[in-house]
Amino acid sequence: MEVTWNKKMRKTAGYCVTGQRRGVEVQRYARIELSEKVCDSAERLRDTLVHEMCHAATWLINGVRDGHGQFWKLYARKSTVVHPELPMVTRCHSYEINYKYQYECRKCKNKIGRHSKSLDTQRFVCALCTGQLVLLTSQKNATPVRTELNPFAAFVKENYGSTKKELVGMSHGDVMRKLSADFASKARL
Structure with a gap:
């Protein structure tokens, strides 16, 4: 079974993709995708992986896709019996997502x-x-x-457009020198 990291999942911790290949005989497969952004600790990774493995088991062993139905609950209970030291497998995560x-x-x-x-x-x-x-x-x-703008940055933000129009054809450096001089004279008042 393939387990991969997914950069695009921003709120979902994991996802189990199931399917089947038809050939001489039907072959079921499952693939688990884990969020790089949400599974940012060993505990979250472990809990999400166990949760998604329960989904994979319902499909690979029982041939059933029942979401969080009776077969999924059966495998969730089995994982708790086999590893009582782990937290119970739950239907949804309540992770506080750490945003950059x-x-x-x-x-x-x-x-x-x-x-x-x-x-x-x-x-x-x-x-x-x-x-x-x-x-x-x-x-x-x-x-x-x-993050607050310092007084000079606020002055530049407010006056850059009008000064640039006033000094048509001048370089950015010239516009900034003019703004700096204007700010200095305003500060002296």
Whole structure:
């Protein structure tokens, strides 16, 4: 039986693919796919693998695809009897998924997790209250920190477009020098 890692599964811990090849005789097969993103610890990997092996057993041994039905429950109970030191095999996982990137709503403090930095905070808002989303970054101890623009970065963000139009044909470096001078004179006031 083949067991592979799947980079695309973002919330599902594992999946058992079953099928059959027809030839001289019908041959059943099962393949297990595990999520790289969700199975990120030895315990999660073990529990997910046992769960998916129960699905594979129902098909390979009994020729039945019954989801989490009576045959699946039979193999789940058998695994608990054989290995009582392991947690019981459950129907669904309740894993807290560890996202690389976290966004937080400024209004309601709702958190949204992403595996990539794909959320454009200029275009998307909080689904709960339509508040502005802010990217949180992780410190070395994995606690999220709010990323706020420093005053100069905020000034550049606000004024770059108009300054670029004002200095048509000038290089990015020239535009930044002008913005730097404008910011310095504004700061002195």
